[in-house]
Structures are given as structure tokens and as C-alpha cells.
Amino acid sequence: METGNEEFESQTQSASTYPNIIFILADQMKASALKMYSEIGVHAPALQRLAGEGVRFNNGVTPHPLCVPARVSMMTSRYAHATGSRRNETPMPPGQLHAFRIWKELGYTTGLIGKNHCFVAKSDLDLLDVRCELSHNGLPREAYIGEIPGTKGMEWVVPEEVISEAHSTRDTIAANVGGFDVGFAASDHPIEGYSSRAIVHQVEEFLEMIVNVRDDVREMIGEGFSLEQVMTEDPTAAYDGQWGQEESWTANDFVPIIYYENGGGSLFAP
Numbered sequence: 730m731e732t733g734n735e736e737f738e739s740q741t742q743s744a745s746t747y748p749n750i751i752f753i754l755a756d757q758m759k760a761s762a763l764k765m766y767s768e769i770g771v772h773a774p775a776l777q778r779l780a781g782e783g784v785r786f787n788n789g790v791t792p793h794p795l796c797v798p799a800r801v802s803m804m805t806s807r808y809a810h811a812t813g814s815r816r817n818e819t820p821m822p823p824g825q826l827h828a829f830r831i832w833k834e835l836g837y838t839t840g841l842i843g844k845n846h847c848f849v850a851k852s853d854l855d856l857l858d859v860r861c862e863l864s865h866n867g868l869p870r871e872a873y874i875g876e877i878p879g880t881k882g883m884e885w886v887v888p889e890e891v892i893s894e895a896h897s898t899r900d901t902i903a904a905n906v907g908g909f910d911v912g913f914a915a916s917d918h919p920i921e922g923y924s925s926r927a928i929v930h931q932v933e934e935f936l937e938m939i940v941n942v943r944d945d946v947r948e949m950i951g952e953g954f955s956l957e958q959v960m961t962e963d964p965t966a967a968y969d970g971q972w973g974q975e976e977s978w979t980a981n982d983f984v985p986i987i988y989y990e991n992g993g994g995s996l997f998a999p
Contacts, residue, residue, distance in 0.1 A: 747835055752828070754803075756796065756844060760789070797875060800847040804828050820875045823850035830856055840882070840935050843928045846875035858882050861931050863924045867896030886934045887927040895922025 761767035765777050765785070792802035793809045801814035804827040809815045813822050821827065829848070833839055833856045840859035841848070848854055859882030862869045868889060869876035885892065895918040902912040920926055 797846050818874050820849045821847050823852055838939055842931045866899055867893050886930045887921050891919055891922040892927050894918050
């Protein structure tokens with residue numbers, strides 16, 4: 730990998746192991762939403778534990794006020810005027826050096842679960858071993874820029890019809906506005922289908938799959954085979970039957986990065 734930084738290249742080439750990385754991006758979650766930052770915030774025990782065991786920043790500045798440009802800037806460490814992504818309709822241009830490209834070239838098994846709104850070029854999507862997207866209106870829609878229909882590497886744990894049902898009410902909210910600026914709706918859809926629950930289940934399954942991957946599969950991935958190729962040949966390849974290990978994980982097992990797009994944020998790293 731050529732980065733233009735000889736010291737960085739030397740360090741990465743000589744390293745034999747790298748830490749696991751969990752990158753958590755919460756859309757429009759301002760700092761006051763969390764109890765650790767505000768009296769009116771909600772308790773988030775897992776994030777609070779990570780903050781207590783790692784590093785908590787008290788100030789955060791977004792590189793751009795719009796969603797997509799902010800995501801592109803965050804992944805590339807470059808401003809919007811440098812990447813060319815200035816609007817929500819201009820996602821990541823092809824050929825950029827970004828986090829997933831670096832991780833993949835270092836040998837990581839990569840996954841994007843939840844909202845994409847950043848990567849659309851095939852060369853970037855190919856860097857993802859697992860891709861399960863879920864956006865504002867549920868499962869990706871082909872006509873929406875920044876959303877890629879279908880999954881890669883694994884299927885949804887929660888049935889897709891349950892996810893679609895849970896998000897169906899959102900399309901009718903505008904009809905309930907009635908001249909006011911706030912829309913509303915009431916539903917009795919299964920809670921498992923909403924993004925806040927479906928994404929969590931999917932991430933847990935992904936982590937279990939990676940933690941419990943067989944040694945022979947690790948060797949194949951190390952030789953350049955993607956997780957998708959391995960799973961195509963042997964759908965059970967990722968599992969060795971050892972479940973429940975995630976209960977013993979601590980903050981030292983991962984380098985979690987929490988970034989809030991608009992209005993403040995935090996970064997945790999052990």
C-alpha cells in the first residue's frame with residue numbers, strides 16, 4: 730500500500746497483528762442525547778462503559794453540515810472541497826483513499842451494516858466483505874443515491890418482510906402533517922423490524938461470525954479470498970459452533986470509534 734507516508738508504510742508492513750475495529754456512526758445524534766454529556770440525555774450503558782475504559786472527548790466538530798459529505802470527509806480525512814462530495818447527491822468519488830480501503834489492504838474482514846450513503850463505486854463496494862444496508866425508509870431503494878439494494882456476505886437476521894413492514898408507516902407520515910411542521914404516526918409493527926433493533930441484531934451476528942471463524946477460513950482470507958467467496962463455497966464456513974464469546978468482550982478487545990455527524994460528538998478509543 731502506497732500512502733506517501735514512508736514511516737506509516739514501514740509500521741504497517743512490519744506489524745503482524747492489528748486491533749479489531751468497530752466504527753459506530755449515529756445519524757444526527759447530538760451530544761445532549763446521552764446521559765454522559767447531559768442531564769436530559771438517556772442512559773447508554775455500553776457506550777458509557779467504553780467511555781469509562783477508553784478516551785472521551787468533550788467537543789466535536791463536523792466537517793460538513795450535510796450527511797453524505799460529512800461521511801465522505803470522515804472516511805477520507807479530507808474536506809468536501811477536496812473530495813468533490815459537496816451535496817447529499819454526490820457520494821464518494823471513485824479512487825479515493827479511505828478507511829475501508831486501508832483496512833482491507835491490511836487484511837481486515839470488513840462489514841458495513843446500516844446506513845451507507847457514502848460508497849457507490851464498484852471498486853469501493855468490492856472492499857466490503859459484508860454489506861447489509863438499512864436507511865431512512867427501510868431496505869435500500871435503487872432510485873435513491875447512496876443506497877445499494879441487496880445484501881453481500883450474509884442475509885438479514887430479521888426477515889426482510891418484517892423490516893419492510895416496520896418502515897412502511899414512514900411513507901404516510903407526510904399525509905398526517907396537516908399544515909404543521911411535525912409529522913406523526915402510530916403503529917403496532919414488530920419492534921424487531923425497526924432499524925434500531927434490526928441493525929443491532931445484524932451486527933451481533935456479524936461479530937459472532939467473525940470471532941468464530943474457522944482457522945482454515947482465516948488462512949483462505951489471508952491468501953486473498955474474500956469472505957463472500959468463502960461463504961459461497963461453504964455457507965457454514967464462518968462458524969465452529971462456539972457461541973457466547975461476546976459476553977467476555979471488553980473495551981480492550983476493540984477500538985471503537987463513535988462519530989456524531991451534526992452538533993457535537995465523541996470519539997472513544999482504548
